Amino acid sequence: MEHIEEFKAPPKVTSLTQLVDELHRVFSCDRVNVDYVKRLMEGYVSNPEDWRKYAKRDKFKYTRNLVDSGNGRFDIMLLCWPESIASTIHDHTDAHCFMKVLQGELQEIRYKWPTDETPNNGMEELGRTRLPLNGVCYINDSLGLHRVENPSHSERAVSLHVYVPPFTTCQAFDQRTGRTQKCRVTFWSKYGKRITYQPSMDNSAPPDVHTIQYNCPLEKTCGERPRLTRQHEAIQE
Ligand SMILES: [Fe+2]
Numbered sequence: 001m002e003h004i005e006e007f008k009a010p011p012k013v014t015s016l017t018q019l020v021d022e023l024h025r026v027f028s029c030d031r032v033n034v035d036y037v038k039r040l041m042e043g044y045v046s047n048p049e050d051w052r053k054y055a056k057r058d059k060f061k062y063t064r065n066l067v068d069s070g071n072g073r074f075d076i077m078l079l080c081w082p083e084s085i086a087s088t089i090h091d092h093t094d095a096h097c098f099m100k101v102l103q104g105e106l107q108e109i110r111y112k113w114p115t116d117e118t119p120n121n122g123m124e125e126l127g128r129t130r131l132p133l134n135g136v137c138y139i140n141d142s143l144g145l146h147r148v149e150n151p152s153h154s155e156r157a158v159s160l161h162v163y164v165p166p167f168t169t170c171q172a173f174d175q176r177t178g179r180t181q182k183c184r185v186t187f188w189s190k191y192g193k194r195i196t197y198q199p200s201m202d203n204s205a206p207p208d209v210h211t212i213q214y215n216c217p218l219e220k221t222c223g224e225r226p227r228l229t230r231q232h233e234a235i236q237e
Helices: 016-026 034-043 048-054 218-222
Strands: 063-068 075-081 096-103 106-111 125-131 136-139 145-149 157-164 169-173 180-184
Touching: 016 034, 016 048, 016 063, 034 096, 034 136, 034 157, 048 063, 048 096, 096 106, 106 136, 125 136
Parallel strands: none
Antiparallel strands: 063 075, 075 157, 096 136, 096 157, 106 125, 106 145, 169 180
16 A cells, blocks of 8 residues: 555544544554544544434543454444543553643643653653644644543543554553553443443453553542542443
8 A cells, every 4th residue: 555645635534433443544564654544634623413313421530442453453432531530651552642632721731651760759750731622632642641630520521542563551650650561451432332340350461441540630629538449330421
């Protein structure tokens, strides 16, 4: 297949289905044209009618909902963010990560990889980007690490993520010390259907990313404890 994407604008996609189809075409080869994919995703104007069926939420943690498994070459997923919820700082296991806001607003905080000198002042922040509705950002491990958060105390948020290639584990980082912990990333639903959580019987398996209890920066601004491990009832939508 000839790679001519660099020389032309991506097609205008008017639905999530069209976007998924175009991503299948783009990722049918091994090379990833980051700028092309970013522009393609920016061109899609979020329509809740397209993605509502995938938006399975939880009151107290963000959820990862698989939309398409990209023939094993990439994953497309919807993340649903309750108010004032942040992810841990994490890497992306050598994958490309594209993220688009479909509802509300998100903030990305980027960090340097920790070094032996990190513990004194905590991990070094590289910058903060406010992502508005339909905004797209991109990261891979060579650009650093990040935390994603919904800064709103009153509005939920939804984002669309594309990971190339897919990954099932990543590293979570303690902001204060730079210490890392390998963790599993799991799905809350697949293709619009809720998944029954199956705890691993293998004691040596890494913990789920949602059980990592590093301190949450939003605690400082909203006065609430991090809520990532509370018992809860799922909200089915
Ligand atoms: Fe990420």
